[in-house]
Amino acid sequence: MYKIFNTVDDVSRYTAQRLFDQICAKADSVLGLATGSTMEPVYARLMQYLEQDPVDVSRLTTFNLDEYIGLGPEHAQSYCFYMYQHLFNQLRIPGERVHLPDGTAENAERACQAYTEAIQAIGGMDLQLLGIGTNGHIGFNEPKTPFDSRTHVIELTEQTRIDNGRFFTDQREVPTHAITMGIQEILEAKEVILVATGPKKAAIMAELYHGEVSEDLPASVLKMHRNATIVMDKEAAALLPTKEGLIAGA
Ligand code: GLP
Secondary structure, eight states: OOOSSSSHHHHHHHHHHHHHHHHHTTTTOEEOOOOOOTTTHHHHHHHHHHHSSSOOOOOEEEESSSETTTTTSTTSSSHHHHIIIIIIIISSSOOGGGOOOOOOOOOOHHOOOOOOOHHHTTTTTTTEEEEEOOTBTTTBBOOTTTOOOOEEEOOOOOOOHHHHHGGSSSSSGSSEEEEOHHHHHHTTTEEEEEEOSSSHHHHHHHHHHSSSOOOSSGGGGGOOOOOOOEEEEETTTTSSOOOTBBBOOO
């Protein structure tokens, strides 16, 4: 379940290879995609693999995990903007197969319901990619989010707003709410890969490793998943016990 690599580049190559293999094995795969700085080198590697070895992506479907409420696709800090910048401008998946929660929907609750229905209609994700917040959130499912939640509106915690403030020019610009895929939808993915890199993730990764399954730590739900892999670099894994076999690719 846990894989630890030496460097961010090793982590990114491993994760991108898993995505690439999934696309090769099943041309109509449904991918659950994540944003954040952790995913940037993963998507860069994936694009490199696809350039070296072109694969038909016209039948892929994607669902992104989350979006800030109030930020439209043209906003440089929206996750929609991020996805086009880092992946979709190069990866030519037909537009109607690309799904992102609509942060500017007039009726956010209805938009959440529609997102849930679209995920259910296609039968859920084949492969779900996840990052992790320093408070253990996955997507924007903050601590205490019910494990049986589906796509919903969430109020961001102060910790998350501070963490993500680094992408905004002013802390006050960080949205207070977001739409996120629910934990139940993440849990229903056939396979999940959570990626954590860098020293800022070390404390939460140790908590996750040692802790019980609890709604206080949303990522802990992955311990209940049949096919979840948690991939870290040495910095994110710095507080985990060193065990033979835990380190892959070292
Ligand atoms: C945001 C996103 C999460 C992501 C997390 C970690 O809060 N909503 O989906 O996992 O940031 O981001 P980073 O990779 O930049 O540390």
